Amino acid sequence: MLSRVADSIYWMSRYIERAENNARILNVNMQFALDAEIREGDDPDRYWAPVINTLEDQERFFKKHDRASQMTVFEYMIFAEDNPNSIISCLSNARENARTVRERISPEMWEQINKIYLFIRSNDARAMLEANPYGFFRTIAEGSYLFQGITQNTMVQGEGYDFIRFGKFIERGDYTSRILDVKYHLLLPSGESVGGTVDTLQWMALLRTCSALEAYRQIYFGQIAPWKVAEFLILNENFPRSILFSVASLDDALHKISGGGAGRFSNEAERLSGSLRYFLFYSQIDQIIRNGLHEFLDQIQLRLIEIAEAAHSVYCRVGDVGASS
Amino acid sequence: MGSVGRVFEGYQQEGYYDEMFESDGSVRPHYQTLFDTFDTLGLAEIKRRSAAAEQAFLQQGVTFTVYSDDRGTERIMPFDLIPRVIPRREWESIERGLVQRINALNLFLQDIYHEQRILKEGIIPNELVYGAVHYRPEFVGIDVPKNIYIHICGSDLIRDSNGNILVLEDNGRCPSGVSYMLENRQAMKRVFPNLFSKNRVRPVDHYGQELLNLLRFIAPPRSGDNPTVVLLTPGIYNSAYFEHSFLARSMGVEIVEGRDLFVQGDVVFMRTTKGPKKVDVIYRRIDDDFLDPEVFRKDSLLGVPGLVRAYRLGNVSLANTIGTGVADDKVIYKFVPAIIRFYLSEEPLLGNVETYLSYFDSERNYILENIEHLVVKSANESGGYGMLIGPQATKEQIEKFRQAIKARPREYIAQPVISLSRIPSICGDVIEGRHIDLRPYILSGEHVSIMPGGLTRVALRKGSLVVNSSQGGGTKDTWVLDRVENNH
Incomplete structure (x- = not known):
């Protein structure tokens, strides 16, 4: 296998996993912060800064936003194109890498990556995040599970x-x-x-x-x-x-x-x-x-x-x- | 006399040669089944299927890149659902003409890069060959495997108002578009599964296999029974990247970028996880200029230093070979009928479009006097750029070309405006006639093999004659029928 291809395949896989992990942490944190809202004297915003800390990304984040809240963290971690670790960047990078190795992955794998990429870039994605954030994160995570399942069942091992x-x-x-x-x-x-x-x-x-x-x-x-x-x-x-x-x-x-x-x-x-x-x-x-x-x-x-x-x-x-x- | 039905009701031919309809409005026999099918479906259903086809292209990433911003936006190639149909007998005669033409062009290149008989006998002025931008004097005397220069050719064909098929240009460097031909067919099969057997449409799916056979055929003799073939791409940001990847996949070969290759001891290797692996044949989708920074453009990051050395020594084969561009030069084009007569002693089977060279004094005067009625093209540009369509041009544009012609007479040619034939196409909520051309794909290896049909390109902008995808062009599936029509 070409060295460059091995490298691209490796990064494709990492970025998919990273997008899934981001969706997981945002989802759980959101639910946790929701609980805080109903607890007296608790501030839901205090649960958002640690998410940024997890990713060791405080510096870049606080250049753009004054404080960590659900809104700012969602924006930064999901849709910010200038954040290389945002879900949109991860899925774009995964797709970019996949595009260079299409002859090495199965057509079904490519279509799955392309599908989730087209979703995150569509207006539907933002609308869904607003109306049904749980469904949104689930869509991202399931996109990754589906990719892994498709990989296991269609790719030459x-x-x-x-x-x-x-x-x-x-x-x-x-x-x-x-x-x-x-x-x-x-x-x-x-x-x-x-x-x-x-x-x-x-x-x-x-x-x-x-x-x-x-x-x-x-x-x-x-x-x-x-x-x-x-x-x-x-x-x-x-x-x-x-x-x-x-x-x-x-x-x-x-x-x-x-x-x-x-x-x-x-x-x-x-x-x-x-x-x-x-x-x-x-x-x-x-x-x-x-x-x-x-x-x-x-x-x-x-x-x-x-x-x-x-x-x-x-x-x-x-x-x-x-x-x- | 047939009548135009519901879907095609109100369809206007406007005096052009129409592929589907006779001038009296009746349906040409080879379109009858198709006409009936579309007419029964109704426009709403046709549009629904059309949207389904486009959605499939998007999901599969069948796209090309437009450089309107930094990111390079990917678009799908606009696809028109109404196919272009070529009856069997007509296709057979086109095919004979194309075989003749490619054989002559390969003999021409062999001669130009060796004895130059055609120049010595004064058939073509020396200056026109030596002055062609893609002529490579440094390759004179270099032998190429099996004496084939253009392995993959895409000659553009048009039909004039009398119904004659003419060659508009020969693309003998890196013709693109074949992947759209193949994907269009896949899309049509999904959308109209029953039409194909009913019409006995000749298949095109074997292109990848034919291409691979050809590339293996030209491998250096020393590379043994199982030569390593790769496809060399400029990379993911190239507008035709999808096609490069598609072709590599349909052949089952590696797609490589320049940085994946290196030359050592005049042998080309690719960098693999198991160490260096020798490469025998490169189907390059990179222009000559970018192949090797040691020989051509020093600033090329796309190429491979030392590649040309390996090639000269016969350690690696290239398809197409270096320097084929002299054969598809717009000026040399005028001489192709003479080239056919010179090398094959045959009359050309396919006509050329009448062409005036501003290089010749008398023809230059004719061009300058009649420029409003002519199409003027620069010999050094392609993709529909560097072109003037006289009747549609402003006074300023015409003046600019006049000056350019006088300043650089070698560079310009002119042709009469050909009213390309039209075919019904889906244009929003109506079906209207749009101009088309045809690019067949010709492979020359052990024998010449031509995919039945090719890529039909359609100028989707109303009134436009420019079919290039960068300028509002789309494509259609192209059907060559296997059955013989009864004359009616």
């Missing part, structure tokens, strides 16, 4: 498919770690010990953002505790949005791309992904929290970036060296 998986799980691992990081700080003021009083509603909202609430309840029997939520979202092996699951999946994808056996590595990207995978596998939540959850999550994010960069140099920087004439 070769190298391109594995680059899609790799991109998706890099993005997802990064996202889950960010959202956990921000919420944890917000909800657990420093100095407070594990087991202190917390606002369970917020933690439920966090789980719901990751589609994890019901899965969590089945494992932890309904007790919502921050360190358990953290354990679930970081270390659960089977939940498809946990960090360990994401890292294990991207590690598998890298091994499939190279054809190398599991548990070994044939290039730097695999060495890094494998070592992160087993690091997570042998980690325990008590220890993580004792040493600082923020530091831990920060390290995860940096290591994901390293893996992505290493994969890029292995597969996408094929130079003139090594060519035989």
Whole structure:
């Protein structure tokens, strides 16, 4: 496969995942803020700044808007063309990348991306967001699910498919770690010990953002505790949005791309992904929290970036060296 | 005498040659089934199906890019639902004419880039060949695989008021539009599933396979049984990107940009995730000028440094070859009938449009005196630009062209205004006649193969003769019938 094609497929996949993640967080946050409106003395706006923090985008946001409110955050995170992470930018970038690799993806995948792109660019999108925001976010998220389902069922499961998986799980691992990081700080003021009083509603909202609430309840029997939520979202092996699951999946994808056996590595990207995978596998939540959850999550994010960069140099920087004439 | 029915009621021929109707208003026999179908459907249903077809184009991204802003807006090519029909016998004679023409043009290029007999014998003045912008003197003496220069040709055909088919120009560099021909057919099949077998329309779907066969045929002999073929595109922002991607998909080959390729040891490689991979044949959709910054435009970021070296040494084949533009030069066009006679000793089967060259003193005087009645074209521009339609032009425009002709006589040609034939087209809430041309796609490989029909382009603006998509043109499906008509 052409290096440029691999790169485009990877970014196509990341942008779709990112658009979905944005829709998720906005949706859950909106519902949460709605609850606040009916709680006396609570200001619904105070729930919107953390969304911007999650994406580490405060600087650009506050250049455009004085304060974070549902209206300003929606505008910025959904429709702002000058925000490279807005849903509209993500879907445009996903489509742009898809357009350059149409010969490598199935026609159905292309049509699905094009459909959701045409939707977000249409007047219907704004009208729907106003009349039925829940339906709007659902449309975006379902657009992504549909894309993933179509991918799994129509695409040749070769190298391109594995680059899609790799991109998706890099993005997802990064996202889950960010959202956990921000919420944890917000909800657990420093100095407070594990087991202190917390606002369970917020933690439920966090789980719901990751589609994890019901899965969590089945494992932890309904007790919502921050360190358990953290354990679930970081270390659960089977939940498809946990960090360990994401890292294990991207590690598998890298091994499939190279054809190398599991548990070994044939290039730097695999060495890094494998070592992160087993690091997570042998980690325990008590220890993580004792040493600082923020530091831990920060390290995860940096290591994901390293893996992505290493994969890029292995597969996408094929130079003139090594060519035989 | 047939009568015009409900949908076509009030349809005016306005004295033009009409593809669907005889001058007495009766339906031409090869259009009868189509006429009946459309007439039964009624305009409201036709418009509904038309909207459905356009929606499908949009969803599938069958678009071209217009550069009206930074983003490059994508538009769908306007598609008119009423197809153009060519009866079998007429198509067979067009086909013979096109085969003759492409064979002659390939012999001409072989000669121009080797012995130049045609110049030595004075059939064409040297100066006109040497002065053609796309002539590449640096390739004289270079052999090309199988001696084929133009592998993919799209000659534009028109029908004049007497019903004669004429060649308006030959596109021997990177003719585009074939993807619209194929997509139009898909759209028509979805919208009118029953019409095709009823009419026995000849299929065009095999284009991708024929093109791939041709590209493999011209591979360098050393590349073995399974040569690597790629399609080279300027990239996603090129107006024809959709077509490039479409063709790569229909052949199952990689679509590459210049930055995906590199040359080492005079061999072309592409950068893949498994390391460098040797490339044998490049179907390039990039003009000569941008192919290789070492040889042509130094500022080209689209090309591949060293590509021309690899090509000269026969390590990679290009389709079309470099320098074919001299054969579709608007000035050289005038000599194509002479070229056919010179190389094939045959009379041309397809006519040319009468052409005056401002290069010749007597013809220049004629042009300057009659400019109000002529179409004047610059030899160096295409896409409907650099053109003056005398009868529709203002005094200022005419004066500007007069000055330009005097200043650069090599560059201009003039032709009488041909009233292109018309065909019923859907224009808002009415059906009106619109002017059309036809671009057939001709592949020269082991043998010459022509897709039945081609792309019918229609000037959708009322009264317009310009069919280019950049200037308000649309397209129609083109049907070549397999059955033989009974004469009535």
